[in-house]
Amino acid sequence: MGDFAIRAEHVSKRYRRGLWAHETLRSFMASRLAQIRGRENIDTGWFDALHDVSFDLRHGESVALVGDNGAGKSTILKILSRITPPTTGRIYLNGRVGSLLEVGSGFHSELTGRDNIFLNGLLLGMSRLEVASRFDEIVAFSGVEQFLDTPVKRYSSGMYMRLAFAVAAHLETEILLVDEALAVGDLAFQQKCLDRMNSFSASGRTIIFVSHNLTAIRSLCERAILIDKGEIVDDGPTGRIVHRYLQAHPGGNRNPTFFEPQSAPVSGRVSVLGASARPRAGAVGDPIHVKTDIVVEFNIRIAPEEGGHDPRVHPSIMLRNAGGELIFSVSPPEEPSKWSAGTYRLKCHVPRDILNDGLHVVGLEIREIGSDPLLLPRLLEIDVMDHDGDRFGWYGVWPGLIRPRLAWERERTGD
The missing domain is CATH 3.40.50.300 (P-loop containing nucleotide triphosphate hydrolases)
Structure with a gap:
């Protein structure tokens, strides 16, 4: 043998x-x-x-x-x-x-x-x-x-x-x-x-x-x-x-996630109609691997209010691995801004060479000033595939919550 x-x-x-x-x-x-x-x-x-x-x-x-x-x-x-x-x-x-x-x-x-x-x-x-x-x-x-x-x-x-x-x-x-x-x-x-x-x-x-x-x-x-x-x-x-x-x-890999308007999660005037993840150059359902630029999209609605003012809204997403460990939490860099009544598509771009392979869980938190936050801790799941190009023939478990590809320099300083 x-x-x-x-x-x-x-x-x-x-x-x-x-x-x-x-x-x-x-x-x-x-x-x-x-x-x-x-x-x-x-x-x-x-x-x-x-x-x-x-x-x-x-x-x-x-x-x-x-x-x-x-x-x-x-x-x-x-x-x-x-x-x-x-x-x-x-x-x-x-x-x-x-x-x-x-x-x-x-x-x-x-x-x-x-x-x-x-x-x-x-x-x-x-x-x-x-x-x-x-x-x-x-x-x-x-x-x-x-x-x-x-x-x-x-x-x-x-x-x-x-x-x-x-x-x-x-x-x-x-x-x-x-x-x-x-x-x-x-x-x-x-x-x-x-x-x-x-x-x-x-x-x-x-x-x-x-x-x-x-x-x-x-x-x-x-x-x-x-x-x-x-x-x-x-x-x-x-x-x-x-x-x-x-x-x-x-059924075990929620991407995309959609809600009917009458059953959508809501807090104050903010409701979430759906979420999805896809390659930047592809469609929902296309494979995502560690060297893929990812676009995470959320469909959000701001309900009208008679004589009301435009609410200040501040979204953020939390990304966790399958074991529940937080990988990162990120928000738009600007201060909470005013959103007028209507529906919106909110996009967050996750660059390649950041995520490790494995199942990732996307949570969404939306804070409307003056209302309770809308928290959806397990809104979306993304399964990130491995990429053979990074392996050089080795297939062991890649340690760490993230897998960044950083710049290296080699300089010979003598004999």
Whole structure:
């Protein structure tokens, strides 16, 4: 296999619906019981969970599987984990495989957290000596030190899942398969899990990551594979794959945003009718990448007032990343000016080589002197694609909230 940690060649997986679609004693017995109770409809039809899937992963790669529920992502991980065999095709694995497919499997509710650390570690392929040598590290990672001698049936769901992930995340493997593991715990623990997987990848080991958290995918993975209805439809840099996935799901990427006049957000005499973002030389819906000059437009209405004066209005926009971190807040450079009654198109130009790749959220605040501010914190979403020209063959995560391209000078001052 050479440099490859994983190789899949023309892998297909076909399931038979109904009573006989079982590969474990547990699923067979559950189906038989359902049949006895008259709750299972026997269907002899077949369906393809995967069809002719081929890919290679090199040692040290972190690759995400992206796609809708039922696309076949988890089926790939189960085949790689040897939980189920492929119907046709071959899988080659070069290294010890650790799986985080069902976090918490192997825990016994009557045993304490301490006992379950050893039990779950052994079931996940660690020797007792390996578990003992990492016991303190596992406990510190989980954050359940005070409850180690308490039966896990008394744990909260968050404590239970944190402990399970802590055990699984400390496996000594060359290949790690992760299915929605970042769904456990609170936000701080999710970041802790992500940091752990980043360190795993940095040590030269291979990760296949399945998640619907696109921010986590961008942070962890250099490459992504897009799967739809059991087939690979694209494979490449994570930014491009995520952008393609979002383009196919416009409901999750609000651009443009429009309001009916009767339901438009309003404060005082000011209402917002819509917003959009586009390339300066293109149209709404055209791709936006880090080297694109962007125009953000807002449609605003100032209602007439009988005998009233023209209000003084001061707009500003706030740009945040998908994690909610503020990137910048900007307003027109002049003092609040008078706006007469009517409709307006307000444009803000964002130059190229400022934004990093990823999902960005545009908020709008309009202050009318003498009225409450109109605040729309999540009015618009812009998905900024990566640009291969800046990469020079490297596809790691570009750190930082912004990605400016600054002028550099090199001057030789001597031998």
